Structures are given as structure tokens and as C-alpha cells.
Amino acid sequence: MQIPAAFEYARAESLDHALQLLAEHGEEARVIAGGHSLLPMMKLRLANPEWLIDINDLADLDYITEEGDTLRIGALTRHVSLLESDAVAGLFPLVRDAEKTIADPLVRNRGTIGGSLCQADPAEDLSTVCHVLRTELVIRGPNGERTVPMRELHRGPYETSVEQNEILTEIRWPIRPRSSSAYTKVERRVGDWATTAAGACLTMGDAGQIEDVVIGLTAVGLDGGTATRAEDAIRGQQPGEELYAEAGRLAAEDCNPVGDQRGTEAYKRHLADELTQRVLRKAVERVNSTAAARS
Amino acid sequence: MTAIEERPANPAAAAENRPIGFGRLQRKEDPRFIRGKGHYLDDVVLPGMLHGAMLRSPYAHAKLISIDTSAALAHPGVHAVITGKDLEGLNLAWAPTLSADVMAILATDKVRFQGQEVAFVVADDRYSARDALELIDVEYEALPPVINARKALDADAPVIRTDLEGRTDNHIFDWEAGDAAETDAVFARADVVVTEDIVYPRVHPAPMETCGAVADYDPIDGKLTLWETTQAPHAHRTLYAIVAGIPEHKIRVISPDIGGGFGNKVGIYPGYVCAVVGSIVTGKPVKWVEDRSENLMSTSFARDYLMHGEVAATNDGKILAVRTTVLADHGAFNATAQPTKYPAGFFHIFTGSYDLEAAHCKVTGVYTNKAPGGVAYACSFRVTEAVYLVERMVDVLALKLGIDPAEIRLKNFIKPEQFPYQNKTGWEYDSGEYERAMRMAMDMAGYDELRREQAEKRERGELMGIGVTFFTETVGAGPRKHMDIVGLGMADGAELRVHPTGKAVVRLSVQSQGQGHETTFAQIVSEEIGIPPEDIEVVHGDTDNTPFGLGTYGSRSTPVSGGAVAMVTRKVRDKARLIAAAMLETRPEDLEWEKGRFFVKGDPSQGKTIAEIAMGAHGTVTLPEGVDGNLDAEVTYDPPNLTFPFGAYICVVDIDPGTGVVKVRRFIAVDDCGTRINEMIIEGQVHGGLTDGVGMALMEIIDFDEDGNCLGGSFMDYLIPTAMEVPDWETGHTVTPSPHHPIGAKGIGESATVGSPSAVVNAVVDALQPYGVVHIDMPCTPSRVWEAMQGRHVPTAGV
């Protein structure tokens, strides 16, 4: 049994109550959602919060709602809900691709999307998913609500722009027609964190060209979370193996992997290339097959 | 009829073919485990019990300058803080290891590996104890560590064991087996010689339950009761008596249910000793249970053998000789557990299953700044390393000669008529029919069809590999004249009592960690005397209530203790014959035995069952001269030889050429463990061992960075395979009984762990043939596989 340092605990009854508790207990108070990142860090004494503000009772932060051209996800939505939601899988198949590879059922039953994003672990799969989906995030604080784009959420590893007295409340994914997406991950074993993973979302134009595309990579030190040079190189082009290869090459060039037990630097760079090609191929296939199914 | 259905007390008994004796039988112990009613060490709760926590070194190698415990002592709930200095006063700072070395209980002069024990806090509860660790102020002076075993013997390598008088290097031992000159001569005239450097990396047994102890010293009568996660309670009792000076009759070691051992729970850990000292100092029971990281970082690892293999053969694939040199990384203290005469365990069975003209090995043990221990993890005393070496080398040879790996093995097997077979390093293999097992595995696999499929796939650029392995184990250590551990002969005792109503209790010296002893040993008694297994209570794991013996490891329970149980039951049966004769008023030699009953030859209606005889023995029957009024017996069994289980394994893998990810598609395992006592338990042991093997082959490693930081200190880094990584096991068996064992049984506990890693790696290398790969070191992670495809070797950091 690994034992965290002593801490105080309060259970928030509402979002406002949670914000009030955070304000009241100050710097050393932390929100706890699923606890699957925070508790392990506390047990290893890498995190030693004096107060835990439990937001698990805030059922009104647990939802998946389609509204106009936006899919709104409550921050307390669990991995398992994202995995099982057919609405999500229909609009953004990469979410299910990713969720299938995140941890194990026990973790997925508790861990939340809000916690995943606020943890800001460089290997967090949902961070890449959110980059790729051009996510907008809703953050509530003592002075009300603000929204930030995904690229502004993470300030660095384990550091976000959600201030200590703020709570991430909603994740917004824009819905675009003629679009699809894919995510794929290489891990040493089921439930392991990514050695490298890639996600892509693309929109096809009338002439069968790639009208728009976002490519994201996990755990390979990609600046800003997306492979912009690769995106630029294929935007407006007709999809095909040569194009994927070009995108893969550029994505691999732009990442900064660090060799470790999961893999050598060269291997991770190779995966950035290989997996970028795979998700592009898959996403194009998916747009085409939904288009075919429609016509 | 009532609303509640009548249910038989024992579901196994209700099964149609309830065996009296050997056969498929559900485990007697499982109802309590399945219902969460097991009684593990952490379930031991005593009145007034305190809790311990261990402070460990963050450095791999550092001088200990000072320790200030005052703040920790002042922490609420803390009763004591024990340091190496305190233990020095009790002459307990250092203790003998199982390998004629000493190890620190709590560091006094230096710390020698990351995670080494430095101070022990005793407090009201675990939380206070753990919090107080943060308040101990230790000043260290970092020293350069020795991490790479290949550099341990360099002239400028820092000397780790400065505590040992006159030590100027990190050399522990050199050990040889076989005839060097004869082997060199064979090599000199061979058509072909292949060589390869093969690393068996450091891995960890990682049992589900970590290690722990509850010590309860009674200051009034001076008796120490010690609950421990130990695979060898009797050996521990004797060692505590010798080391701590507590008289042996005043020590009772209890090993409750154990959640997996795999060798990890053979030795005595500093935490146990500290719990004892804590109890003596505070006058209260003290519990200490390590956490997962402590278990992975500080307790007995396994393997860590850097091997150089060489095989000499003829052009047509007849293997003539095998030669190997090994650098054995033993960590900071030489604390491996193996019979005294064999510092490299039974590694000298590296001759494998083949009829050789010569063989030689030389093993050099070195100290490094890593956790001590070794020879753990279901390895049958280094047979795992030996099998891995020879089975990889045979494939290297097959590749060189362009001969199919199955064919080259069939060509070189020791033939059935050659048994008992004297190998070139001193073993006498008891029995074997290797070709039969190999052919069975090939049939089950559809070997030729697989090779055809592989050829087609290669055409299409797909990577499919077929790995073949054949292993021979040497288990059941061992004959007293050759084998002891710290001077204790490796025999085992057993005691059987048949109660007046014909039910029985059998007491063992070995202790189960999940192997199903309560079922297997009841079945052995049952087979020999005809009492149903459910009517036989198996008692183990308590030194006050069981006969002396060396415990469970190296697959020795069935070969040694199983022998003891068969013999003790036969002794009881012989006695029963005398009593039955008295009861039937006939001569003992006129009685015939059928399972459970003696009857008069030629008149089967005239007979007595064991229950009737037991009642007679304890009752008023006039007993023959020299026979006392019970149906009990006791024996100590000294095995005449080891036993040699074997098996043929075939593994099929698919590799994603773009990512290097290996998927084990099929695994065929044909095992021969001699007489089969309980098929179900055997299959369970095989399934577990194969899973272990896939884990070692594909993902498990305890690696270190250059500063000596352990990189495998949690389950996030030390990967254990799950059901997702393994296929449905396809198992088969042949039966070649051991000619010298009372029931012909050979042991099965470690076969699959020993045999499977090479099958998986051979399959991976086979799949990578289009890339010209000859060898790849474990674990075959996607990264290593991909690097091998690029023609690059990824060293483990420590090597």
C-alpha cells in the first residue's frame, strides 16, 4: 500500500460551491475528479495537496449534447461514456479509437475528460484528440466564464492555463460536414501509455481533395500539439499514398521525441511518420465510406 | 423438500468422476480464495499491533555521513526509529546471506543500491510511520556507482564491498562445469561454429502479494511468533535462531496464505528482521508490509546473466559441443538462493536436451550497485537461463546451416534408450522421450502447414514467425549428499495421521504460494491409501505444527515433498496391513491390497477398510507385538536424484512491419512432468508459466539508468502481461515417469516459465528473417524489434 501525505477533503455540492471551496482553501487546494492521475501522484508523493475538492457529485458536468454544429461534453464525463457513445463515434470516430486504448476498464470507469486535459500529461491521448478536433474549452472561475482554444490550454507538461481557483467545465467539439477522423497508438502492452500515437481529422472538398486537416501526435514533443507543416503540405491536395508519405515525413521531422524505456528516439520518430500515414489513410477511408453510405 | 436445495458439501465430490487418488479435481483451497476468505499476511491483526515503514536510499552508491531521527521520533504516534547503528549494538546490522556473503539489514557505512534499507520507523499506524519517514534527515555523500556488469571488473571500477576485509575488486566467484580441454578439442575439429552474445536481462517475480512480516515477541516466555510471506518457513526459523540468537524452540514461523512467490519469498529481507527488532524494542507486535515499488526495487530479482554462447557442429547439423562464458550480475550483496555447491545454480544444464560430445561453462559472478537476490522467478535455479541460452543457440546454428529448427532438434535429441543419460557437466537425466513430445507439438501446431503459410506471407511482405523450443529441466533439489542451503540438507519431512474414523491429516514441510498443495498432497495420500481427498486435511506453513524441511521453490514440492508424502502413506499402509491381519486373524502376507482396503487372498469378502483399521488401531483390537495404537507415521525423504521434466513448445507470432509490434497468435505447449497427479492443477501451472514467459520475452525488464536509478520501480514501468497479450494456450502432454521417484512425478511448477521465453524469441527472430536478424535481446518491445529490423541492437542501460 502506497500512502499519500495527510490532506483535508471537501465534497462540492455545486459548481459554485466547488469554486467557493477552491477560493477558500487557496493555493494548496486541488480539484479531484476521477482521481486516476491525481491519486497515483499523491501516493508517490509527487503531489501533496492540502485540500482535495471532490467534484464527483456534480452530475450536471457529466453530459454529451449535440447542439447546432457543436458537440458539448461536460468536463466530468467519464472515459467509459465517451467510449460507449454512438453519437460521439458517429461524429468523431477517433474518440472511440483513442478511448479503446486508454488504460483499462477500471480507469475508464472513473477517469474524466476534464481530468485528462487538466493533468496535461504529454502522453495523454485525449489531449491529442482535442487538438485534432480544434476544441474549445469552457473554464469557470470566480469572475465568471471564459473560453480558450485547445492550443492555449497547455502551458507545458503538467501545466495548464486553468488557474488554481478555476474549473474546466465544458469541452466543445465543432461538427463539420464531410469530415472524419482516426487515432492510432503504439503501446508496449494493453493499458500502457503511448510510446507514440497519432490522430487526424480531415474534411473532404467537393472535388475529392483534402479541404482541411489537423494532425496531432502524442508523446513525441510536438510543439503546439499539431503537425502544421504536414497539414499545410496536404491541404487542398488529392489524397493518396504519396501524399500520406509526405505528411508522415514532415510530421516526423517536426517532433522532438526523447528516447526512454518505451522506445528509442529514432523509433518514436519513425512511428510519428508511420502512424501519421495510417490515420490519414483511415480518416480518408472513413469520409469516403460515410459519403458512399449516404449516396 | 425445503425451499433451500440440498447442496453437496464439496462440489468436487459431486463431480461424476470424483477421483480417489490422482485425477482431475477442483482445488480444495479455491472456495476460500474465490470468496475472499483467504488469510494472507496483511490479514493478520493482533491486539496492540504497531506498524513499520522503511526508509530507503535514493542513491545507488553513497557514503552514509549521518542520520538524524529526532524529528521523526517526535512525530505523533511514533514509537521507535531504528537505524543501522542501533542494530550494530545488537550485532544485527549485518546478516549472512544464503550464499556465504553478508548483507546489510540497515546501512551503516554506505548504501549500495537504490532502495537499500536505511532506517525503520515503528508507529501506531501505517500513515504515521510513513509520514515519519519524511522527517528522517540523512546526509549522503554520493559515490560513483557500478551499473554495467561488464565494467564491474575494470581496474578503475569503484569497489562496492568495502565492508569486506581486504576487498580490492567486485569479483565474487568463478565457477566452471564440464571439461574445458575436451570441449576446446571438439570445437577445433568442428565443421561449423556459431557464437552469439545473449543477455537474459534482470526481471522481477512481482508476486501479486508483496512481502511482509508480523513479529510478535513475548517478553515473558521469550517466544517469537513470526508471520512471514515465506516459501521456506523451517529454513527461516533455523536462520533466525543462528543469526538472532533466539533459541530455535522459542521461534515459531507461520507462513499464511501466500499470494504468489516465484522465488521472491525465499530469502530473509531486512524488513522482516526490523519487524522482529521493532517488536522486541517496543514490546508489541509489529507489522511491516512493503509497497509495490519497494517490492520491485529491493527484493530478489531474477536472471541478469550476460552470456556468450558457442556451438560446434557438423555441416549436416549434428551438434557436437556447447561452450559458454557468463557474467552474472549479483547486485550489491551475493544473496542468491541455491544449493551451496552451485554458485550458478543449475546453469550447467545448458547442454539442453541434446546428446553432446563435450560441454563447458564458466560463470563469473560480480557485484554491482543494484538490488541483491537472484535465482528467483520460477527459474529452477538458473535452468531458465540455461534453456534460453541453448535454445537460442540451436536456432542460431539452424539458421546458419539452413536447417529447419524442428528438424535440427529432432536430429540431436538424447534417445529414449540412452536414459539414464550422463551429460557432460555431471547430471544424470532420469528419463525422457523427447521425440515423441516434439512430434506431438508439431502435430498439434500443424507445423508443415504453418511453414507453408509463412512462406506465402513472406511473399506478401508480412512477418510471421514460428518459434520452436525443447527444454529439459532439472528440479527437485536435492540429494543431501550434494545439496544443502546454508548447511541444511535439501530433504523434506511429512507426517500422516489417520484418525479413528478414517479421516486423515497430513503435515508438510513445504509451503504453497498458490500451487494447490492442499489438493495435490491430499491426492497423493488418497492414491496410496484410498481415503477420498476431501477427507484429508493438509497442514503446512507453521513450524510448530509441521515437520522440518526446506520449502517450496525450484519446482521441488512434488519431487521432494511429494515423495515424502507417498512414502509416509506407504508406511502407514504397511502398518495398516499388520493391524488388519490381527483383526482378520490372518498373516500379513496373506492380505491383498486394493485401494482403501485389505482383504484375504482368495476371499475378497473377508477384508477391512482403512477406516475400520484406523478404528481398530485406536480401539480395543489386540495389536501385534511392536505395533502401537495409532495409524500414524513420519518420514524424511532424501531424493536419490533430481527429476528431469521436459517439453516441446511452439509459438507463432505476427509482427507489424510498420511498428514492430509483436502479437503472439498461437502457443502450443506439450509438457512431460512424469506421472500426472491432478491435470487441472498442472494445466493451471502451465498457463501461468507460459504467461510469465510471454511477459519476459516481450515486456518485462528491471533496467537502470547510468546513475543506478531503477527504471522498473512500478507497474507503469515494469509491465506484466495481461489476458490481452496472450493467446488461448494449446496444451498437450506425454507421460514419462521418473524411474526413481516414489510415484514417478517430476514437478511442473516452473516448466513453462523455463521453456517459453525462448519459444517466443525464436519466433520473433524467425519472423524477422527477411531482415537478416540472427538474435534480439529480450524484452522484444516494439522499439527493439524495429531497431533490429534496422540492423541495430538496443543495449539495456546496465549492460
Ligand SMILES: Cc1cc2nc3c(=O)[nH]c(=O)nc-3n(C[C@H](O)[C@H](O)[C@H](O)COP(=O)(O)OP(=O)(O)OC[C@H]3O[C@@H](n4cnc5c(N)ncnc54)[C@H](O)[C@@H]3O)c2cc1C
Ligand atoms: C493505470 C492507468 C493507466 C492510464 N493509461 C492512460 C493512457 O493510456 N492514456 C491516457 O490518456 N491516460 C491514461 N491514464 C490517465 C487517465 O486517463 C486519467 O483518468 C486521466 O488522466 C485523469 O482523469 P481524472 O478524472 O482521473 O483526473 P484526476 O486525477 O481527478 O485529476 C487530474 C488533474 O486534473 C485536475 N482536474 C480534474 N478535473 C478538473 C476540472 N474539471 N477542472 C480543473 N482541474 C481539474 C486535478 O486537480 C488534477 O490536477 C491512465 C491512468 C491510470 C491510473
